[in-house]
Amino acid sequence: xxxxxxxxxxxxxxxxxxxxxxxxxxxxxxxxxxxxxxxxxxxxxxxxxxxxxxxxxxxxxxxxxxxxxxxxxxxxxxxxxxxxxxxxxxxxxxxxxxxxxxxxxxxxxxxxxxxxxxxxxxxxxxxxxxxxxxxxxxxxxxxxxxxxxxxxxxxxxxxxxxxxxxxxxxxxxxxxxxxxxxxxxxxxxxxxxxxxxxxxxxxxxxxxxxxxxxxxxxxxxxxxxxxxxxxxxxxxxxxxxxxxxxxxxxxxxxx
Amino acid sequence: xxxxxxxxxxxxxxxxxxxxxxxxxxxxxxxxxxxxxxxxxxxxxxxxxxxxxxxxxxxxxxxxxxxxxxxxxxxxxxxxxxxxxxxxxxxxxxxxxxxxxxxxxxxxxxxxxxxxxxxxxxxxxxxxxxxxxxxxxxxxxxxxxxxxxxxxxxxxxxxxxxxxxxxxxxxxxxxxxxxxxxxxxxxxxxxxxxxxxxxxxxxxxxxxxxxxxxxxxxxxxxxxxxxxxxxxxxxxxxxxxxxxxxxxxxxxxxxxxxxxxxxxxxxxxxxxxxxxxxxxxxxxxxxxxxxxxxxxxxxxxxxxxxxxxxxxxxxxxxxxxxxxxxxxxxxxxxxxxxxxxxxxxxxxx
Numbered sequence: 001x002x003x004x005x006x007x008x009x010x011x012x013x014x015x016x017x018x019x020x021x022x023x024x025x026x027x028x029x030x031x032x033x034x035x036x037x038x039x040x041x042x043x044x045x046x047x048x049x050x051x052x053x054x055x056x057x058x059x060x061x062x063x064x065x066x067x068x069x070x071x072x073x074x075x076x077x078x079x080x081x082x083x084x085x086x087x088x089x090x091x092x093x094x095x096x097x098x099x100x101x102x103x104x105x106x107x108x109x110x111x112x113x114x115x116x117x118x119x120x121x122x123x124x125x126x127x128x129x130x131x132x133x134x135x136x137x138x139x140x141x142x143x144x145x146x147x148x149x150x151x152x153x154x155x156x157x158x159x160x161x162x163x164x165x166x167x168x169x170x171x172x173x174x175x176x177x178x179x180x181x182x183x184x185x186x187x188x189x190x191x192x193x194x195x196x197x198x199x200x201x202x203x204x205x206x207x208x209x210x211x212x213x214x215x216x217x218x219x220x221x222x223x224x225x226x227x228x229x230x231x232x233x234x235x236x237x238x239x240x241x242x243x244x245x246x247x248x249x250x251x252x253x254x255x
Numbered sequence: 256x257x258x259x260x261x262x263x264x265x266x267x268x269x270x271x272x273x274x275x276x277x278x279x280x281x282x283x284x285x286x287x288x289x290x291x292x293x294x295x296x297x298x299x300x301x302x303x304x305x306x307x308x309x310x311x312x313x314x315x316x317x318x319x320x321x322x323x324x325x326x327x328x329x330x331x332x333x334x335x336x337x338x339x340x341x342x343x344x345x346x347x348x349x350x351x352x353x354x355x356x357x358x359x360x361x362x363x364x365x366x367x368x369x370x371x372x373x374x375x376x377x378x379x380x381x382x383x384x385x386x387x388x389x390x391x392x393x394x395x396x397x398x399x400x401x402x403x404x405x406x407x408x409x410x411x412x413x414x415x416x417x418x419x420x421x422x423x424x425x426x427x428x429x430x431x432x433x434x435x436x437x438x439x440x441x442x443x444x445x446x447x448x449x450x451x452x453x454x455x456x457x458x459x460x461x462x463x464x465x466x467x468x469x470x471x472x473x474x475x476x477x478x479x480x481x482x483x484x485x486x487x488x489x490x491x492x493x494x495x496x497x498x499x500x501x502x503x504x505x506x507x508x509x510x511x512x513x514x515x516x517x518x519x520x521x522x523x524x525x526x527x528x529x530x531x532x533x534x535x536x537x538x539x540x541x542x543x544x545x546x547x548x549x550x551x552x553x554x555x556x557x558x559x560x561x562x563x564x565x566x567x568x569x570x571x572x573x574x575x576x577x578x579x580x581x582x583x584x585x586x587x588x589x590x591x592x593x594x595x596x597x598x599x600x601x602x603x604x
Contacts, residue, residue, distance in 0.1 A: 052450045056317070057461075066459045072448035074320045075461035077343050080313035083305065087317025087325070088448070090301045091273050095450055113313070116306035 017045040023067045028135075030230020032220030033061060035187040036129060037068050039197040040098070044071065047204055053096040054088050056081040058110075060102035061135040079110025082117030085124045096207055098125040104134045107143040107169040114169070121178030121212035125203045128170065128217040132241060133225040143167040146244055151225070166244060170217045174251040180212035182251035186219045188234045192247070199249075211253070219245050258395045258425045259284035261433075262328065262354055262418075265402035267294045270437035271352075272323035273301040275314035279333040280366040281422040282356035286328075298439055308333040312340030312353075319349040320460040322447025324406050324440065328354035330422075331372050332363060335380075341415055342381030346462025346473070348446075350409035352402060353387070354418045356425035359558075359585040367585025368422030370509060373562035376419045377536045384474055386481045388416045388488065389535040391506040395429040397533070403434055408488060412480055413446070419535060421558070423508040423587070490533035491542055495521065499528030501601055502546055504567050505556040506532050509588070513556045516593035527597060535563070543570040552576045552601035556593050559583050578604065 005011065019041035027033045044053050050071055057065040059078035066073035076084040081099035089097045106114050106128050117124070133151055134140040140153040144166050148157040158166070174182040181203055185196040196218055203214035219241050221233035228236060256264070263285045266274055276286040286304060294300035301318075305311035311327050318325045329337060334355045344351060355376065359369035374380075376389045388408050392398040398420055405416040443449045451457045464470040494514060496502065505513040510531040520527045530546060532539050547553060552575055555564040564579035571577050580596035582588040 050451060051453070054321075054448045054450060063463065066457070066461065070451065070457050072451050072458045073460070074317060074448055075347070075459070075463055076316070077313065077339055080309065080316075080340070083310040083313035084317035084320075086303070086305075086310075087273070087275065087314035087319075088321055090303060090314070091318040091321050091323045091325075092449065112306055113310050116310065 017042045019045045019050050019070050021068055021070045025068060026064060027061065028224045030221065030223045030233065032131070032187045032218065033129060035193055036127065036196065036218050036220065037065065039187065039193060040100070040127060040200050041069055043197060043201045043204060046201070049096050049204070052094070053098070054092065056085045056088070056097070056099040058099065058101040058105040060105045062100055062102060062129065063136065065100050079105050079108070080113055081105065081110065082113040082122070082124070082126065086117055086120070086122050089122055089124055093123070096204055098127060100127045101129070102135070103128070103130045103132065103142045103144040107167050111169070115173065115176070118173045118213045118215065119176045119178045121180070123207055123210050124213060125207055126213060126215045127200070128215065129220050130217055130245065131220040131222040131225065132166070133222050135222050135225050139225040143169070146240060168245070170215065170250060173215055178212050179215055179251060180253060181206055181214040183215070183249045184217040184219060184245060184247050186237070186247055188221065188237060206253070219247065256395060256431050257284060257428050258398055258420065259356065260288040261395050261399045261431050262402060263288035263292070264433060265399040266326045267292065267298060267300055268434055268436050269403045269406050270298065270324060270439045271300050271326050271406070272439055273318045273325045274327065275303050275305050275311040275318070275325070276327050277305050277308045277311050277329065277333060279330045281358060281425050282328050282330045282354070285354070298436070300439070308336035309340065312337040315351050316340055316344050316347070316349060319344065319351045320347065320448050322442065322444040322449065326352040326354070326402070328356065330356045330358050331360050331369070334372065334375065338375070338381040341387065342383050342385060343462050344415050345381070345385035345387065346383060347460050348413040349460065350413050350415070352405040352409055352416050352418065354420060357419065357421040359583060365585040366422065368508065368587065369558050369583060369585055370421055370507060371559040371562070371583060372419065373535065373557070373559060376417050377538070377566070385477060386484070386536055388412065388414060388484060389419050390416065391419050391533060391535050392424060393507050393510050393531065395424060395427065395431045398424055399431055399433060403437070412484055414480065414484070419507065421508055485537040488534060489537045489539050489542070491539040492531045492533065493542070494529040496528035496530065496546060499526050500551050501525065501527040501597065502550045502553045503527060503529040503556055503597070504543065504553055504563065505529065506535060506563060509556055509558050512588060512590055513593055515590040516597070519590055519594050520597060525597070525602065538566050538570070540570040543567055544572065547571040547574045550575050552578070552604065554597050554601050555579045556588065557581045558587065576601065576604065
């Protein structure tokens with residue numbers, strides 16, 4: 001089949017959503033960020049809310065997320081995205097507001113902002129990418145780095161006696177009355193990608209109904225930070241990350 | 256009205272869309288008044304007690320990024336916590352009004368009034384080359400008027416404006432004339448994130464430029480904005496400067512005490528005047544420079560260990576001696592000791 005045949009409109013089965021810009025993603029090959037971005041963008045597209053959505057980008061690998069989402073966005077200081085999103089939502093309550101944050105941003109420096117936004121039940125979507133490492137700054141230990149896992153600041157592996165335990169912040173947030181829907185997903189297989197997309201869609205639909213904070217964690221790989229090939233990193237993630245961070249819904253709305 | 260409560264009422268009347276704050280003495284009456292008054296019923300203004308000053312200033316960032324009129328207030332240790340956010344707000348060029356009801360430091364210091372945050376307000380405080388417009392009220396009336404003026408300047412220059420008050424002005428009660436209720440603005444500035452409209456690019460509120468050359472362009476744009484501010488917005492008052500041989504320089508509540516010292520000196524036949532900068536940034540450089548040419552000496556009077564004195568010396572540029580008198584740690588100077596300092600440090604010096 002030639003390239004032109006593939007491009008024929010009648011053969012078209014999938015196309016890039018217009019909610020993603022044409023900018024080339026800066027993410028490393030095999031990284032989960034690109035897929036997570038795309039799922040969120042597709043959901044915004046399908047719900048027809050591109051013009052009513054305001055996103056907040058974090059500090060970390062996805063600091064430039066505003067180059068890829070074709071929606072109005074604000075860049076927050078490290079860890080402060082939930083507070084920035086609170087400010088936006090309080091003055092524009094009819095808009096859809098999301099934050100997109102990594103583990104260092106959300107579960108270390110921004111823990112207070114995260115917990116209190118969730119505790120107030122801010123009617124926002126928090127997308128949490130957990131790859132257990134600081135990718136942007138070159139592979140340092142994150143709050144979610146697993147016990148024994150090596151990073152540039154835990155070169156002999158994370159010693160929980162001196163470095164603390166990997167933080168299950170998502171389970172913690174699910175305890176708060178302000179959170180409405182809390183789930184943990186991944187984007188490393190087509191089936192998981194579909195589940196993540198479904199979760200994101202539900203979350204934004206709940207936002208329309210003013211239900212409280214919806215929190216979607218995506219356990220992701222970091223081939224560069226973990227010093228593995230993309231395929232190896234996905235396998236390692238399944239074998240090591242998922243047992244500690246099990247996939248599935250943690251808090252679902254009562255029927 | 257009490258100074259802090261007057262600030263809060265002024266925010267409602269100035270048509271503010273939101274206030275985000277965190278309690279700290281001696282300014283907690285601002286948020287207490289707002290919560291009591293519940294302005295959402297009067298004007299639709301949102302009020303939220305944040306979990307920290309850090310969260311509060313970032314809520315200000317988010318709401319200001321939507322083109323809204325937003326205010327926060329705090330006192331010295333809390334303002335230190337806000338400094339990160341203020342740097343981001345200055346970098347992203349967002350308008351907002353910030354109030355510092357200053358207490359003495361460093362550290363927890365004391366809850367008594369002070370002017371020891373002059374450097375923090377005027378010289379930066381947060382990281383990077385940026386400036387806040389800094390208004391220094393001396394009365395409760397000026398506190399009220401500067402809230403309205405603050406929003407006007409903040410939006411004119413897309414820049415944070417700080418009202419540098421202190422524990423005296425925040426806590427004291429004075430007669431005040433409140434301005435009429437201003438309507439909340441319905442405008443959607445083109446730089447604000449309000450949802451992407453058909454036919455326009457998405458709006459990005461950020462202070463990040465990864466390329467040095469691009470960041471330098473941002474810095475140059477900010478600097479040219481600051482030069483405009485310096486050209487257009489200097490405010491000060493002078494008293495008895497026409498025939499003066501000596502000059503006091505003081506701001507805020509301290510200027511009122513110094514004015515009393517000036518009157519006492521005049522009764523003794525000492526020809527002394529007073530300049531009171533109302534804007535600390537932009538600083539009245541030209542006015543002080545001109546005045547200094549015919550003064551035998553200048554005494555700055557501050558409730559700190561000597562901060563504004565540095566700017567006065569820069570403005571005077573060696574044309575006449577400049578000395579500083581200060582009480583600090585929450586101690587308020589008396590007119591008598593100010594007069595004595597003038598006689599010893601300037602006239603006898």
